Amino acid sequence: MNDTSEHNQHGSRNGVFVLVFLMLCALTAVSFWISRSDLMHDPVRGWGAMLAVSIGKSALVAAFFMHLWWEKAWKYVLTIPAMAIGIVLILSLIPDIGYRMDTYSKDRADSAAVHNNDADNPTIGFYGSEQ
């Protein structure tokens, strides 16, 4: 079927769609499970895993529900540059925004409402731990 436009297809693809639907439900359950699993001890790993699941889910939707699986090469022209530009934009934010909290000033650490592991710069008050 790969060589024809889908309007010429007359076969039923409903089986594929139901399968994708079930996989989407299962993957949603997986991300729910990750949020309560040991992976969240290192939040960045847990979040990374959840995002990977999301990328998988969106790939399923795009490939089958949006028929990209059966489309010709034009699909790459319209999707890959758009995604690449979006991703470059995000990456360029990381140095300034992503790392903004990596170094605290003394003043900031003193009144920060967050857990602070720095023994020389201890957080005071009750806000030593997150509830």
Add this chain to the structure above:
Amino acid sequence: MNHDHHIELEYEPAVPVSRGKLAIWLFLSTEIMFFTALVGTYIVLRFGAPAGSWPSPASVGVVEWIGALNTFVLICSSVAIVFCFESARLDRPAKARNWLLVTMVLGMVFLGIKGYEYNSKFKHGYYPQYPRSIMYDRPNEQYLSGLKENLRIQIADLETAILEQKRAAEGSGTESSSAQPEVASLLRRAPEGDTSAAVDASNLEEKLELLYQVQSGMVNWTERKVGRTDDPLMQQRAIEALTWQINPVFGDSEQVRKYLSDEKDEVSLLIVGQNSALTDLRETLETAQGEIVSFEEADDKGDEYKEAVKLAESTTREITAVELQLRQLESRISALDSFADAEHGINEEFHLQLPMVLPSGNTWANTYFLLTGCHAVHVLFGIFAFLILLPMRLGSARAGVVENVALYWHFVDIVWIFLFPLLYLF
């Protein structure tokens, strides 16, 4: 030159799809850029915030299972529009219309659930406000003065509303209509506020009593406590205990409870001490007054008389001061007692919107409403498109249009696939 001969041009489409489909994919590629940038910015903000400096979903009323339910609703709607397109492609218009209807209803269910969620955020004050929201990053002096000012305004508004209500009741209804809306808007935030019920004066007065108690027994108390000491630890603890009582989201509950019960013991002791001091002072005053009376009968008012008058005056002043302190101590005790059972915080238990400490609460609110709002608007436009399609005959002649709308709807689903874990599970 032969002009009679026309060149026959044969166009071959550059891409093997219809123009409509090409257009919708071009549109979707701009949407991909828009949402990748939007969602990506949120990811960078969220990943860059260390533990404890970003509101947990539970602390801002984000309920996981509601988000999961909405995810399921959207996935189902995506499947429904797939079947709608398949039916149209195979020229089964009746079936296609039914699937379209299912998709549209599911889209509306999604928006309904979203609206319910938004309402729960608005009720708690977890949203951006002008000139500033009631969410503060840190428990510090700025928070304390913000809380004080907010409380002053709330109390003034409430007093005015109660006054106007009384005036309206006296003026037997003719002018009451002008005061009603304001009163109703205040009642919405009052304990067990029921907007449909008739305006209930006792509710407003109860709320005012509560706010007075917070003002005298908590905010003013904390302010005095912070002002009296130079020890930053003592100052910090006093403010943090206050913020914890209002909204116990961050902080070590056990430590704060111990701090508060210690303070209660201390204040109780002080009350006993001040009461006995008051008794002593009153005795001194009585003696002095007796002396003054006895001297008044005599003609010669000597130095002893003057001393007695001086003593009476200074004792009266001291009594006033001790009585003031006693009132402050008692208002603290009564506030500690009244709010001791407010396990989920005063805001939650008494349906109040007092300024609270929620680190990065404003950044959270801005990104949450921007992301979910942009998505919800897309859902809304999808529903409009369905409404346009619904009266048409969705046979194979219209399969192309159905496919384009379906492509858009799937994209909206993909955006939600990312928003669900990012906003509900992180």
